[in-house]
Amino acid sequence: MLTPNLTVNAQGHLCIGGADCVSLAKEYQTPLYVMDEAVIRESCRKFHTVMQASYQGNGMICYASKAFSCKEIYRIVHSEGLGADVVSGGELYTALQAGMPAEKIVFHGNSKSYAELEFAVTENVGRIVADHLTELAMLNEIAAQQGKTVGVMLRIKPGIDAHTHDFVQTGKIDSKFGFALETGEALAAVKACGSYSNLKLLGLHCHIGSQIFETAPFAEAARVMIRFMQQIRETLGITLAELNLGGGPGIKYVESDDPRPFGDVVSDIISAVRESCAACDYPLPYLLFEPGRSIVGAAGLTLYRVAAVKTIPNVRTYVLVDGGMCDNPRYALYQSQYEALCADRADAPKDAVVTIGGKCCESGDLIGEHMPLQTVSAGDTLAVLATGAYNYSMASNYNRNPRPAVVMIRDGQPREIIHRESYADLVKNDL
Numbered sequence: 001m002l003t004p005n006l007t008v009n010a011q012g013h014l015c016i017g018g019a020d021c022v023s024l025a026k027e028y029q030t031p032l033y034v035m036d037e038a039v040i041r042e043s044c045r046k047f048h049t050v051m052q053a054s055y056q057g058n059g060m061i062c063y064a065s066k067a068f069s070c071k072e073i074y075r076i077v078h079s080e081g082l083g084a085d086v087v088s089g090g091e092l093y094t095a096l097q098a099g100m101p102a103e104k105i106v107f108h109g110n111s112k113s114y115a116e117l118e119f120a121v122t123e124n125v126g127r128i129v130a131d132h133l134t135e136l137a138m139l140n141e142i143a144a145q146q147g148k149t150v151g152v153m154l155r156i157k158p159g160i161d162a163h164t165h166d167f168v169q170t171g172k173i174d175s176k177f178g179f180a181l182e183t184g185e186a187l188a189a190v191k192a193c194g195s196y197s198n199l200k201l202l203g204l205h206c207h208i209g210s211q212i213f214e215t216a217p218f219a220e221a222a223r224v225m226i227r228f229m230q231q232i233r234e235t236l237g238i239t240l241a242e243l244n245l246g247g248g249p250g251i252k253y254v255e256s257d258d259p260r261p262f263g264d265v266v267s268d269i270i271s272a273v274r275e276s277c278a279a280c281d282y283p284l285p286y287l288l289f290e291p292g293r294s295i296v297g298a299a300g301l302t303l304y305r306v307a308a309v310k311t312i313p314n315v316r317t318y319v320l321v322d323g324g325m326c327d328n329p330r331y332a333l334y335q336s337q338y339e340a341l342c343a344d345r346a347d348a349p350k351d352a353v354v355t356i357g358g359k360c361c362e363s364g365d366l367i368g369e370h371m372p373l374q375t376v377s378a379g380d381t382l383a384v385l386a387t388g389a390y391n392y393s394m395a396s397n398y399n400r401n402p403r404p405a406v407v408m409i410r411d412g413q414p415r416e417i418i419h420r421e422s423y424a425d426l427v428k429n430d431l
């Protein structure tokens with residue numbers, strides 16, 4: 001099985017965290033997201049423990065909640081000692097509703113609205129990561145109106161492209177996010193902060209990408225950022241106290257993926273931070289990491305009912321399911337690879353190669369192509385693995401499909417953490 005929490009019981013059914021997927025599909029209907037709380041908590045601990053043990057706890061792991069946002073996930077990560085990243089007023093609202101302390105929230109986004117910034121300042125969010133000069137001006141105005149000083153970080157483009165085979169450090173300035181280093185824009189932004197009396201510049205932030213397996217690009221980002229902090233100290237006499245290195249560690253979607261243990265990733269980055277700081281005699285900064293996918297991705301799977309199997313001779317076999325791009329748009333967006341199983345006969349050999357097609361009115365509505373799968377027929381339960389991140393959070397009501405329920409498993413027992421949307425939910429804002 002792809003991950004150790006997935007097992008097969010005596011009836012040959014797929015189990016997640018000890019819960020039988022075939023029974024779950026019957027009880028809660030399909031499509032259904034199922035998440036394993038033990039896996040989520042273990043991932044939180046892998047990051048958190050290394051931060052405590054190798055960096056004296058001088059930092060914070062913030063769960064990047066765009067990967068999966070709902071009240072229960074904020075409660076879980078908070079109980080594990082993590083903070084949270086949010087990227088919209090809606091995520092911020094959800095986090096606060098769930099009891100995440102405002103000072104442990106980091107607010108990101110390259111295009112936050114005035115209203116969103118006002119909301120964040122009103123709620124005393126701990127760190128707001130500013131992305132452009134207009135935002136700094138808006139934020140200072142809002143902070144002044146409320147008579148507050150707001151803690152700000154600046155999003156920097158460190159010029160590292162981690163998505164190429166051998167990561168390259170180039171002038172990757174063509175991104176909508178952040179301030180570029182090599183054009184002097186980043187240094188100008190640091191200076192600009194000094195002119196705003198209601199902003200307190202806490203430090204710098206970067207995020208080099210997602211689903212990254214090597215640690216070298218993260219370590220290189222840390223070195224680039226600390227060199228820049230040193231340059232700021234030299235030229236402006238400002239010693240910044242915090243460094244936020246973003247998220248991005250990769251997870252295992254298919255057997256051939258071989259991610260490094262998350263704890264090792266963090267400890268490698270911490271080593272790079274220590275070395276870079278030692279090299280220029282810079283005080284060790286308060287460190288933030290923002291893992292999203294790696295906290296929830298491997299913890300989840302999606303259950304579908306097979307509606308029909310359509311074989312086009314000499315072309316391909318479509319396995320058609322009762323969900324699709326409306327609950328998992330990732331294949332349509334970027335050809336993301338997944339593993340699928342027949343949950344009713346999980347240890348039977350995969351003797352077919354299929355395309356899994358969704359129910360949406362789009363030819364591109366596929367969950368995957370060239371996927372090995374047991375021979376299935378209408379009525380079977382299909383499981384698509386490792387869908388805990390960027391599935392529910394990217395789900396839509398396209399074709400007016402109600403969003404599926406999310407069930408969390410703890411000690412083999414399921415509990416619903418998000419109800420399935422009803423048809424009535426779909427029209428509740430319609431006039």
Ligand SMILES: *Cc1c(COP(=O)(O)O)cnc(C)c1O
Nearest residue numbers: 064207210247248290291292293
């Ligand atoms: C998306 C994002 C993350 C999380 O990325 P993962 O790949 O899910 O770990 C963290 N920080 C920022 C700023 C992001 O945009």
